[in-house]
Amino acid sequence: MATIGGNIFAHHPYGDFAVALLALGARVVLAGQGAAKPLEDVLRERGRSSTSPIIAAIEVPRPRDPRAFAFAKVSRIKPKGVSVMSIAAHLPREGGRIRGARIAFGAMGPTPLRATAAERVLEGQSLDAATIARAAQLACDGLDPPTDALASAWYRREVAGTHLKRLLEKMERG
Template sequence: MSDVQTVATLADAARQMGADSAYLGGGTVLMRDVNAGTAPSRLVRTTDPALGEIRALGDRVVIGAGVTMAQILAHRDLDFLHPVARLIGGPQVRNMGTVGGNLFAPHPYGDFAVALLALGAQVTMAGASSGSARPIDDVLRDRERPSGLVASVEVQRPSAGSFGFRKVSRVKPKGVSVMSIAVLAPQSGGRIQGARVAWGAMASGPVRGQAVERALDGQSLDSTTIERAAQVATDGLSPPTDPLATSWYRQEVAGVHLRRLLQSMGGR
């Protein structure tokens, strides 16, 4: 049985963290370990109200780490993330699962983190790395040894039609992901500039699809470009084999689903 310690602020919670402790946010993953008797001996939680705040700052939105998927769906400034949050579990999970927790969700979970990775989110931490925002790429790379607790995530609103998300699962509509794909493809003068592509369930955690990004950058989103992107969909990736799908299957279908996503974003 784990002891639960409640503190007033996230900074206090960060100071309380140690080798024998875990942070308790929404608990959608951690509570399974608690019930199985495999959780750390001490759980730390906070009642810090800042974790539940959503603030619009011009074309950017700051999302507290404790904001739930249900809150995302209820906030009009986050309408570009509604299609992602809607596919996270069922109502119970969406009411409890948090933005910060999703960054550390184990394979094959973490679909919301995939979307944030494609959007190039910036993550502010409390603890050893407090004070300055870090690129989400760095936070996800170091998520097995985080240097603090997530305080907030900041994203820029994508231009209309430049962001797309697709989740592939065997149980519709809310099953665990066989894979998920997020694409940010902003255009200038009819050409894609600064493409970001992210995959979920195609590695141990969310990962960039750099080969696809190179195939998209500088191109118009037409059928030729989409086919080139689909052909290199899994270049540089080593998809896992798990009870949901084999590595071979993921490699075989990734290009198909990437093609469909890009076509849905207006590809001709």
């Protein structure tokens, strides 16, 4: 069916949409569990739990400035399509400074994951060549890329910073 709920739990190299939702700070309502929870908590708990609650609804905050959000899907020429990795960044700015940076990677761990080290480098800063370079250097900190038929863990680590840099440079240009 290719539902959004299914995409959240699809294993790499699928699950691109879940990466965008994670960067946007989506919250998830689980059937029979009342209040919405952050998507990242639901992803983490699913890995630990033997039960699999059903996603009944997803709440996505609308970015105030659509230019503060960007997404990149990195795929090979052959086979074209599925992701070597996907990256989403939401970098809202106030007075030129980033407030509430969120960067998420897909196919860089068992579930979509936030690149918290890169987020910390960007938080409170302006998006310029120096901060982009520092964020790119730390892109893989805390991530645990898999080896699969598309790419090895080593390759994913090698190229993640370059792809994050390109995405952030595109956002810098506006």
